[in-house]
Amino acid sequence: MPLAPPILQTTLAHRPPDRRGKVRDIYDFGDQLLIVATDRISAFDHVLGSGIPDKGKVLTQISVFWFGWTRSIVANHVLSTDPSDYPLEARSGAAILAGRSMLVKRTEPLPIECVARGYLSGSGWKDYVATGEVCGNRLPPGLRESERLPQPIFTPATKAQSGHDINISEA
Numbered sequence: 001m002p003l004a005p006p007i008l009q010t011t012l013a014h015r016p017p018d019r020r021g022k023v024r025d026i027y028d029f030g031d032q033l034l035i036v037a038t039d040r041i042s043a044f045d046h047v048l049g050s051g052i053p054d055k056g057k058v059l060t061q062i063s064v065f066w067f068g069w070t071r072s073i074v075a076n077h078v079l080s081t082d083p084s085d086y087p088l089e090a091r092s093g094a095a096i097l098a099g100r101s102m103l104v105k106r107t108e109p110l111p112i113e114c115v116a117r118g119y120l121s122g123s124g125w126k127d128y129v130a131t132g133e134v135c136g137n138r139l140p141p142g143l144r145e146s147e148r149l150p151q152p153i154f155t156p157a158t159k160a161q162s163g164h165d166i167n168i169s170e171a
Contacts, residue, residue, distance in 0.1 A: 006051025136169030
């Protein structure tokens, strides 16, 4: 069975998204947002021209799992992942939205990106060359660019609206 072509952008009833991120399209419905994960590929803060079929569905299902798993610990913003619950304007796109979208409460996001890094590349390499550390993690001397790390490390960053994210320490 052939894969469907990747979905690189969405529209709802001829309405473009109110905001387009590197991977997600966001539609504003007042106190609710519809977040749609596309199949766009982002590498080092740049969107590439091609996509990976169903990548957005995989990303959404991972998020849905973790939001459900942690709901008893901390409340979250997810209202529904069922397109029949979405605002009327969005329901016409149910075939595309199914499995790759969430209707959420509008909240004030914490602009932090959490990255588990197994290789020393990109901004991590730049930080390592300058300080011997990545996000406060001291690394062994003599590592080479793109080398596999002795063990994966947690490397948080600010989530920039445009341009590159900025690495920060866990502290």
